[in-house]
Amino acid sequence: MFAVLSQSMTFNEGKAANAAKSVGAAILLSTLITGCAIAPKPLTSSEMSAVVSTDRAAIEKSTVAISGSITLEEAVARALKQNLDYRTRLMEQSLAAGQLDASKYDMLPRLLTSAGYTWRDKENIRDSIDSVTGAPSLANPSISTDRTRATADIGLSWSILDFGVSYYNANQNADRLLVANERRRKAMHLLIQNVRTTYWRALAAQRLRNEVQSTIQEAERALTDSRKMSADRIRSPAEPLRYQRNLLENLRLLENVDRELAVAEIELATLIGAKPGSRIRLVEPDSFAFKALSSNVEKMEEVALLNNADLREQVYSTRIAAVETRKALLKLLPNLSFDYGYKYDGDKYLINQVWQEAGSRVAFNLFNLLSGPAQIRAAEMNVTANEAKRMALQMAVLSQLHLARYYYDDALKQYNRAIAISDVDNKLAELARSQEQSEMGGSLERVSANVTAILSSLRLYHSVAKVNEAISRIQASLGQEPDIGALDDITLDDLKQKLHVLLQDQV
Structure with a gap:
């Protein structure tokens, strides 16, 4: 058988x-x-075209169409809502928030489930050993395990060491979220500064473009007439050449101005999230109210040390490094863990196919006694380095504040000087036009006067841009920005109202 x-x-x-x-x-x-x-597998042209089309559609969907003229407040508001680089900073902050939420679940016990199926081609037959002779007894072989069996279990495991490390990781992620927020603030300060500066350069382009183009055309006509006179030898050879040299120099200056003005409009369109190359009508304020800075430098230094984004970021980084030291100390302790499980085994040879088991275990890595002190020293050195960076950054913030004050005072002086020069050059241009009409002056004098007046007007707009840039630098040093909350939850008009207060208060 x-x-x-x-x-x-x-x-x-x-x-x-x-x-x-x-x-x-x-x-x-x-x-x-x-x-x-x-x-x-390199991208095909159709695949790349589909990606580009999808991205362009998403960009256009998130962009508010421009209708009418744009004020400085609206330009800054559009930049904050639609600038793609700034939106990237917002995404980084959202990512940090997501990592913080995810790290909180690491402190919970682990609930693990598993299921499996085992098959073997031969029976698990075990032989018995004679207790007297020690020889195998082939007469009574036994089968101990079924060839095919299903297993399943669900277990709860909790480790004190893992809980402690997860707790410190969650604290570090909370500080990393605050670091991301400070970096977003820095990006906001820089974006507002760039928009305020570029806005005035683009405004100069709109105000001076027609005048520059007409003056270039007049200079070209005068240059053509001079060359014709030189060819006809109406005057001595040297006089027409000097005349042409002056005209060419004026043309070179005008072409440089035209190039600079064209670039400014493209840069502004990029900053506010508009399509590059689109024409944007800008509104020039009726008057300027630039004020002298407060003489209370100590108060400004106190505000800067409390609110500066760079300094606050470094404080959070120091806290992260300090927590890293606590984690290194925690890893030196023994690990106490608790386990509970509910298990099933479909082996038909088992009498109890379903059972529960629980246990606890203490484990300690003896090599931590060797590596632990080095890890603690490295963590403490990291804390010391971050503290040194923080103290050095305090001095840098104060220097940044004083430099911004100096730049503002200097920009204000240059602005007042540019107004006076522009007034004089405009009067000279008007005088040159009057003299040409009375045949007391020539076209060269009129063209030269127009070029000088245009350059003076351009310097005036640039001086206004420099004052706005200096104001933004002071506000960045002091950590001043509008309290706008979530950009997706605020409308463009409400954001313009909040920015109006920031831009009008200056400093």
Whole structure:
């Protein structure tokens, strides 16, 4: 009977073994083919075109159309809502918030479930050993495990060491969220500064473009007439050449001005999220109310040390480094863990196929006794380095504030000087036009006077831009920015009202 059963089992086992070998060979062959088939796949033109089209559609959907003229407040508001680089900073802050939320779940116990299936081609037959002779007893072999069985379990595990590390990680992620917020503030300060500066340069382009183009045309006509007179030898050769030299120099200056003005409009369109190359009508304020700075420098220094984004970021970085020291100390402690599980095994030879088990364990890595002191020293050195950076940054912030004050005072002087020069040059240009009409002056004098007046007007707009840039630098040093909350939750008009207060208060 045992021999027949053995033959039957041997036959079935042979079939199962052959089937298993065939499946294994097929899996191995498919794995090799798949691995060898991997190769670089460059983007096709159609795929790249689809990506570009999708991105452009998303950009246009998030952009508010421009209708009418744009004030400085609206330009800054559009930049904050639509500038893609600034939106990237907002995404980084959202990512940090998501990492903080995810790290909170790491402090919870681990609830693990698993299920499996086991198969073997031969029975797990165990032999017995004679207790007297120590020889195998082949007369009473036994089967201890089923050839095919299913298993499943669900278990709860909690480690004090993992909980402590996760707690400190969550605290670090909370500080990293605050670091991301300070970096967003810095990006906001820089964006507002760039918009305020570029706005006045672009405004100069709109106010002076027609005048520059007409003056270039007049200079070209005067240059053509001079060359004709030189060819006809109406005057001495040297006089027309000097005349042409002055005209060419004026043309060079005008072309440089025209190039600079054209670039400013493109830069402003990029900053406010408009399509590059689009024409934007800007509104020039009726008057300027630039004020002298407060003489209370100590108060400004106190505000800067409390609110400066760079300094606050460094304080948070120091806190992150300090927590890293606590984590290094925690890893030196023994780990105490608790486990509880509910398990199932489909082995038919088991009497109890379902059972519960619980336990606790204490583990300690003895090599921590060797590496622990070095880890603690490294963490403490990191804290010391961050503290040194923080103190150095305090001095840098104060220097930045005093430099911004100096730049503002200097820009204000240059602005007042530019007004006086522009008034004089405009009067000279008007006088040159009057003299040409009364035939007391020539076209060269009129063109030269117009060029000088244009350059003076351009310097006036640039001086206004420099004053606005200096104001933004002071506000960045002091950590001043509008309290706007979430940009997605505020309308463009409400954001303009909040920015109006910031831009009007100056400093």
